[in-house]
Amino acid sequence: CSSFLTDISSPETTVTVGSQTYARDEMTNVTPHILSKVGSNLHNRKYHPLNLLKQRIRDHFYKNYVKPRGNPIFTVVDDLPPVVTIEQCFDSLLTPKDHVSRKPSDTYYVNRHHVLRTHTSAHQSDLIRMGCDQFLVIGDVYRRDTIDKSHYPVFHQCEGVRLFTERELLISKFSEQDMEGLTVFEQGPRIPAKQAPHTQDAVVLLEADLKWTLTRLAHDIFGKDIETQWVDCYFPFTHPSWELEIKYKGEWLEVLGCGVMEQEILNEAGAGNKVGWAFGLGLERWAMKMYDIPDIRLFWSQDSGFLSQFRVDDANTPIKYKPVSVHPQCYNDISFWIPDNYTENDFYDLVRGLGSDMVEQVELIDNFTHPKKGRTSHCYRITYRHMDRAVHQEEANKIHALITEAAINNLAVEVR
Ligand code: FA5
Ligand code: MG
Numbered sequence: 001c002s003s004f005l006t007d008i009s010s011p012e013t014t015v016t017v018g019s020q021t022y023a024r025d026e027m028t029n030v031t032p033h034i035l036s037k038v039g040s041n042l043h044n045r046k047y048h049p050l051n052l053l054k055q056r057i058r059d060h061f062y063k064n065y066v067k068p069r070g071n072p073i074f075t076v077v078d079d080l081p082p083v084v085t086i087e088q089c090f091d092s093l094l095t096p097k098d099h100v101s102r103k104p105s106d107t108y109y110v111n112r113h114h115v116l117r118t119h120t121s122a123h124q125s126d127l128i129r130m131g132c133d134q135f136l137v138i139g140d141v142y143r144r145d146t147i148d149k150s151h152y153p154v155f156h157q158c159e160g161v162r163l164f165t166e167r168e169l170l171i172s173k174f175s176e177q178d179m180e181g182l183t184v185f186e187q188g189p190r191i192p193a194k195q196a197p198h199t200q201d202a203v204v205l206l207e208a209d210l211k212w213t214l215t216r217l218a219h220d221i222f223g224k225d226i227e228t229q230w231v232d233c234y235f236p237f238t239h240p241s242w243e244l245e246i247k248y249k250g251e252w253l254e255v256l257g258c259g260v261m262e263q264e265i266l267n268e269a270g271a272g273n274k275v276g277w278a279f280g281l282g283l284e285r286w287a288m289k290m291y292d293i294p295d296i297r298l299f300w301s302q303d304s305g306f307l308s309q310f311r312v313d314d315a316n317t318p319i320k321y322k323p324v325s326v327h328p329q330c331y332n333d334i335s336f337w338i339p340d341n342y343t344e345n346d347f348y349d350l351v352r353g354l355g356s357d358m359v360e361q362v363e364l365i366d367n368f369t370h371p372k373k374g375r376t377s378h379c380y381r382i383t384y385r386h387m388d389r390a391v392h393q394e395e396a397n398k399i400h401a402l403i404t405e406a407a408i409n410n411l412a413v414e415v416r
Contacts, residue, residue: 015110017083027109030116034108034142037154038082038116042299043138043283047311050156050299053221053287054078054138055315057158060220061136074160077127078138084122089115092125092269093237094262108142116142119280120159121237124261128269133163133276138283150253152296156283162213163266163276169205184275195239197263202275203240206260210277214244214258221290222246237262238278248289255289256281291321304383305329308361329360329385330393332400336413337377344378346411351382354403358396360385377416 014021015028018039043050062072089095090102100106101118108116117123120137127135137159145151164172166184174182184202188194194203211230218226227247231254235241238259245252258279266272284296291310293299298306298321305324312319344364351362359382366379382403384396407413 017110017116018081020081020083022083022110022114025111027104027112029104029144030108030110034116034153037300038140040154041079041140043140043156044078047307048299049287049291049293049310049319050283052310052312052315052319053283053290054158056221057138057217058136059315060217061160064216065134073134074162075132075135076138077123077135080123080137080139082117082140082142083110083114084117085114086112088126089117089119089122092265093121094264095236099236106144108144118143120157121278121280123159124161124237124278125265125269128161128163128266128271132161133271133274134161136160147297149295150285150288152284152299155296157280158283159278159280160213161261161276161278162209163261163271163274164206165274169202169209169275172209173205190239193240195260195263198260198275203260206275206277207240210258210260210279211242214256214279218244218246218255221286233257235259237265246289248285249294253285253289254282255285291319293321294323303329304361304363305385308363325360325385325387327385327387327390329383330391330396331381331383332396333365333379333381334400334404334407335366335377335379335416336407337375337416339412339414342411342413347378347380347407350406350410351380351403354406355382355384355399358384358386358391358399 013024015024015030017030017035042048043054045051058076061074061076065073067073090099095101107118110116117139119141120139123137127137139157140154141157142154145153147153169184170179170182182201183199185197186199188196188199190196194200215228218228229245229252231243231245233241233243235257238261241257241259243254244256244258245254256279258277261276261278263272263275266274266276284299287293287299288296301307303324309321310319348362351359361383363381363383364378365381367376369376382400384391384399404415408415
């Protein structure tokens with residue numbers, strides 16, 4: 001309420017995103033709610049499902065695409081700030097001036113020069129100009145989209161780009177002799193199947209390599225039984241273009257867009273002697289399928305019932321999400337000095353035994369060794385919640401007292 005009053009009495013002239021401050025103007029439409037999400041970087045947060053998926057994708061590319069000496073060919077960039085210029089987000093990608101994606105009804109403008117990136121494609125040109133020929137960009141993206149089970153105004157994308165010289169592309173499929181007479185560039189017509197400067201051969205090879213790369217990734221992440229289909233589509237920055245859809249809960253779900261990069265983008269970025277493909281996939285959609293997460297809003301959950309299911313140190317651990325109780329949780333902490341023969345699992349078992357289906361999580365939140373006495377104390381937070389009914393604090397307190405008593409009697413701990 002007080003901030004609402006200050007807004008009226010002294011209209012803000014700047015807008016702060018992360019550590020940067022920008023001048024507000026007539027285009028500014030970012031909201032405090034959206035700005036509060038900037039910097040969350042869920043894809044870089046340890047134990048978050050989007051971070052686990054990021055690791056899986058990165059490892060897939062590192063392992064399967066290597067130079068002769070074994071080092072990965074793809075560079076991975078996952079820490080670029082989400083404020084980009086209109087030039088980066090739209091102009092460099094040949095997005096027409098009247099394209100819907102530029103409209104303030106669809107895009108969050110910081111001011112007339114800057115937007116919250118609407119896709120990770122915004123970084124394609126810069127990275128190519130810097131000399132990157134194969135890269136992945138992972139980051140948060142922002143759109144004034146509807147909110148439902150599979151759409152959220154902040155989500156995460158993984159961009160992939162791979163460029164080839166004429167020789168690199170041809171050698172991937174042909175022997176030296178068979179390559180004779182084949183080219184990737186020509187001055188032909190632009191038709192639905194190809195751009196003017198590309199030969200049909202170039203497009204056939206690029207399409208095959210792109211679809212093979214993405215199918216292989218999908219098989220690695222989801223398993224080989226997954227149902228997929230390719231759909232023709234349009235992007236200003238690729239031609240021809242496709243979307244990949246996968247079967248999810250009986251319906252087709254679009255999980256990525258991709259295509260043969262517009263040659264003009266490569267020419268502008270100083271890579272006119274190369275051809276390439278690009279893709280952009282929605283991390284949340286992939287994670288929903290991979291972990292059986294039914295609603296995209298859950299990725300923003302701070303609820304330990306959600307987050308604790310993804311606490312694994314190996315990103316390859318198979319996880320199937322189990323719905324969290326709709327009832328509220330409450331918690332109690334317990335601190336004690338541990339005896340010499342103590343193991344944490346003894347305490348976890350004791351809590352599970354006494355709390356059974358009322359305990360959602362037990363977590364070691366403090367581990368302290370007294371500098372003089374050399375004794376160690378542990379503090380655990382026990383979260384109480386039942387799947388079918390509300391657990392009230394008094395009820396939790398009663399179980400907590402039983403747990404405390406049992407810990408003293410059975411584990412010989414000394415409560416602090
Ligand atoms: C793009 O963003 C293109 N930049 C992708 C691309 C890159 C095409 C490179 C060609 C070359 P699109 O708007 O379709 O395309 O979004 C890509 C993916 O992001 C979608 O397939 C979907 O998986 C995901 N996505 C799109 N909108 C949302 C949303 N509101 N919430 C969650 N995921 C979304
Ligand atoms: Mg799309």
